[in-house]
Amino acid sequence: MAVITDLTFQQLETASGLSNLLIVDGTNGLMLRLSALTTAALTAKSNSGVVQAMHKLRELAALAQITVNQNAVIGERLAAFPQASTSTAVNGYVLSSGQIIVKTPLATSGIVGANN
Secondary structure, eight states: OOOOOOOOHHHHHHHHTOSSSEEEETTTEEEEOGGGGSSSOOOSTTOOOHHHHHHHHHHHHHHHHHHHTTTOOTTTSBOSSOOOEEOOOBTTBOOEEOOOOEEOOSSSOOOEEOBO
16 A cells, blocks of 8 residues: 555545535635534634634544544554644633644655654
């Protein structure tokens, strides 16, 4: 099997459990339905929700990574989205921190996911 260095947008959408998280538009290309990632309908660029959407998007990528790595051997698995860490509850909140680990080539352009 080849080294896995990235996910497809289809794998991301499949991990979401939604069939319409991503929309293919003939003019604008691939579009992400941000309202599907937040608890509120987003209707304007002035709406807040970036933190929630980015957190959810990283979590979906981590789920998709687990799926694509199922039959991969060590050294060929994608390791770009490690499991998020969480704190204990304090004052009704839990802090969650997630990483995205990438390899950036020095001599060319393009970013790929790290492997383990």
